Amino acid sequence: MDTYDHFDDGTSKELNSLHTTVVIFFALWIILVAASFTALYLLPGRVFAYLFFAAIPCFFVWRSATKKRRAFIGDKITRVALQRHFELLEFDHNRHIDMALLSELPTSDWNGIKKGSDYIHGRYKGAEFLFSNFVLTDADMDGSTKVRAFNGQWLILKLKHDIWPCMVIDEYHPFTVRRLRDIDFLSENMTFNKRFRIQAEDPQMALHILTPRFIENLLSMDQSVNGVVSGKKLIYIQGGNLHFVLSSKRSFFETMDMSVLQTRIEQDIVGIQCILDVFLSNERLYNT
Secondary structure: OOOOOOOOHHHHHHHHHHHHHHHHHHHHHHHHHHHHHHHHHHOOHHHHHHHHHHHHHHHHHHHHHHHHHHHHHHHHHHHHHHHHHOEEEEEEOOOOOOHHHHHHOOEOOOOOEEEEEEEEEEEEOOEEEEEEEEEEEEEOOOOOOEEEEEEEEEEEEEEEEEEEEEEEEEOOOOOOEOOOOOOEEOOOOHHHHHHOEEEEOOHHHHHHHOOHHHHHHHHHHHHHHHHOOOOEEEEEEEEEEEEEEEEOOOOOOOOOOHHHHHHHHHHHHHHHHHHHHHHHOOHHHHHO
16 A cells, blocks of 8 residues: 555655655665764774765755655645635745734743744634644753753634633643732632633633533543644633643644654644634634
């Protein structure tokens, strides 16, 4: 069976060619680097130099092929899959949501490196949303190396009406969340209260939003779609935007196993739909 038989012939062949190039030149690079350092101890120095410098072009060919493979998957596979499920207004594999919008979130100032991928601007069931993978890195304690502080997804749902004042539902997220005037709120669901910290400047509004059905939907989100949406969550509602931040510790639409690529992309798309459905089904949040 062809590894890529779920794609059309042209897509399958090109993806197969790109992936083969990536694998071959990565293997060559590793072999040559290992051989060069072995030669450093066992053979004349010039042998080490020959092997080491031979490894350099292999590294750059591997890097270039990897970028081409990712771009091909984004443009030819992910984009097509997204168009089947959403009204796709814009998609760019190399972009992410404008990180300036992080200032809207009730998080401590973040001075680290911000990057991401797979920017989506679309509509689902008439609702407009933004989505992207994103990664935040920061220096470690001694400042000598960079460490990955956050890896996950960020979704912004455009609400039909403004909601004031703001409200935070925080599953003890990797972000350091600023407190909202020390106003905590407890739901009637003790399981939910143990997992999520709720901050609401208007307790009456929080009571209307945190319906039993909405709470159950949030609690069951981790088990939906084969665990695609599992991870710590941060929900921030203010004005006309609802922010959903998921610490999944991976990137959507990406996998090293090309044989399950289509399945992974479809599952991740269904995961985005699952997130949106949870909020769109809440009458107080979206429909009133």
